[in-house]
Amino acid sequence: MKALAADMREVERDLSAAGSGVRFERDHLAVADHCARRYLYIAGRELFLDAVGRELDGRSAAALPAAQRERIASGFGRLEATADSLAAEYGRLWLRHNRPEGLETTRARMEKQGDMFRRLGALARTGRLAVDSTFTNMQALSADAP
Numbered sequence: 813m814k815a816l817a818a819d820m821r822e823v824e825r826d827l828s829a830a831g832s833g834v835r836f837e838r839d840h841l842a843v844a845d846h847c848a849r850r851y852l853y854i855a856g857r858e859l860f861l862d863a864v865g866r867e868l869d870g871r872s873a874a875a876l877p878a879a880q881r882e883r884i885a886s887g888f889g890r891l892e893a894t895a896d897s898l899a900a901e902y903g904r905l906w907l908r909h910n911r912p913e914g915l916e917t918t919r920a921r922m923e924k925q926g927d928m929f930r931r932l933g934a935l936a937r938t939g940r941l942a943v944d945s946t947f948t949n950m951q952a953l954s955a956d957a958p
Contacts, residue, residue: 813862817855823848843905846898853894860887864936865943874939881936888933895925 827845834841864884873881899922906915935941 813855813858817852817859820848820852820855824852839908846901846905850898853891853898856894857891860891864941868941868943870943872939873936873941876939881939881941884941885933885936888929888936892926892929892933895922895929899923899926 824845827841827848831838831841864887867876867880867884873884876884899919902922903915903919906918932941
C-alpha cells in the first residue's frame with residue numbers, strides 16, 4: 813500500500829505537469845487524476861485501518877486514552893470526507909460523457925464507504941471500536957450500530 817500511494821502521488825505529479833501541454837480532450841486528465849486519487853485513497857485507507865488494528869492489539873478502543881480514541885475517530889473522519897468527495901466528483905465526471913443511467917448504483921456503493929467511516933468514527937469515540945475479523949460492511953451500516 814505504501815508503494816501504491818507513492819506511485820499514485822507520482823501519477824498526480826505527472827498529470828499536473830502534462831496538463832499545460834494537452835490540447836484536446838483535456839477533461840480526460842480530470843478522469844485520470846480522479847482515478848489516481850481513488851487509488852491513493854484506497855492505499856491510505858488500508859494503511860490507516862492496519863495502523864488502527866495494530867493500536868488496538870486485541871483490545872477495544874475503551875482501553876485507549878481519550879486523546880488516542882479521538883485521533884482515531886478524526887482519522888476515520890478524514891477518510892469519510894475523502895470518500896464522500898470522491899463519490900460526488902465521480903458523479904460529475906460520469907455525467908460529462910455518459911447518460912445518468914447506472915450512475916446511482918455505482919455512486920450509492922461508493923457512498924457506503926463514507927457511511928461506514930461515520931460509524932467507525934462513532935465507535936472509536938465511544939470506545940466500542942474493536943478488531944473483529946467477522947465484522948462486515950453490513951454490520952457497519954446496520955441501524956443498531958452507534
